[in-house]
Amino acid sequence: MLRISALVFTACLLSTPAAFSQESSAGDFRDLLSAWEGHWRGEVPNPDGGTIVVHADCKVTTDGKSMVCHTYGGDLSGIWFITYDSHRKRIISQWSQSDGEVSRSEISKDGANWIAKGDGATGDGEELVFQHKITLSDDGNTHVWNRSQTVGSKTETSREEWKRLYPSRD
Numbered sequence: 001m002l003r004i005s006a007l008v009f010t011a012c013l014l015s016t017p018a019a020f021s022q023e024s025s026a027g028d029f030r031d032l033l034s035a036w037e038g039h040w041r042g043e044v045p046n047p048d049g050g051t052i053v054v055h056a057d058c059k060v061t062t063d064g065k066s067m068v069c070h071t072y073g074g075d076l077s078g079i080w081f082i083t084y085d086s087h088r089k090r091i092i093s094q095w096s097q098s099d100g101e102v103s104r105s106e107i108s109k110d111g112a113n114w115i116a117k118g119d120g121a122t123g124d125g126e127e128l129v130f131q132h133k134i135t136l137s138d139d140g141n142t143h144v145w146n147r148s149q150t151v152g153s154k155t156e157t158s159r160e161e162w163k164r165l166y167p168s169r170d
Contacts, residue, residue: 022108022115024091029084032091032107032114033060033067035140036082042162044073056080059168082107099123103130112136126152140164 040056054073058080061068066083078097085092091107093116105118114134121127130149136142145160 022110023089024084024108025089026084026086028109029091030064031109032082033064035114035136035143036067036069038164038167040143040162040164042073042160044160045158046074056162057168093118095120097123101128103128105130122151 036058037060038058040058042054042056043051044054046052052074054071056069056071058067058069060066066081069080069082071078071080076098078095078101081094083092084090093105093107095101095103095105100123101120103118103120105116107114107116109115110133112135114136116132116134117130119127119129128149128151130147132148133146135144135146137144141164143162145162147156147158147160149156
């Protein structure tokens with residue numbers, strides 16, 4: 001019985017990652033906008049074991065209340081929308097990709113790092129649950145994403161490195 005209860009508890013944790021996120025302040029959100037704004041080039045692993053180059057353009061909206069990032073790489077493109085929920089004190093991230101993948105996550109600061117926890121679905125309808133640790137270096141111009149995600153019943157880890165090519169220009 002204890003084993004089943006532990007499994008149910010673990011399943012609940014994985015299926016509702018947003019419920020366990022840390023509160024974030026409006027200042028944390030401004031830090032995130034500053035850290036992510038600009039034009040980026042990333043080395044992203046592909047399923048064949050190699051890497052593909054992905055470009056991202058991240059811009060803060062005119063009112064400063066959200067950020068929109070467009071990504072392009074290989075055969076895929078995506079859009080990432082980040083905003084601050086001032087009522088719940090959470091940084092909310094929504095992702096949609098041209099192959100039908102969608103996800104929602106919450107992002108919070110963990111010391112000098114950022115943590116994104118969320119869930120969604122692949123374009124084929126498989127459930128995905130993830131947690132990413134993002135480490136910034138080089139005065140914020142390099143971001144290393146250590147990713148852990150479960151797709152269906154398979155857990156994968158990967159590492160991506162992103163370099164800011166230049167700040168956002170309007």
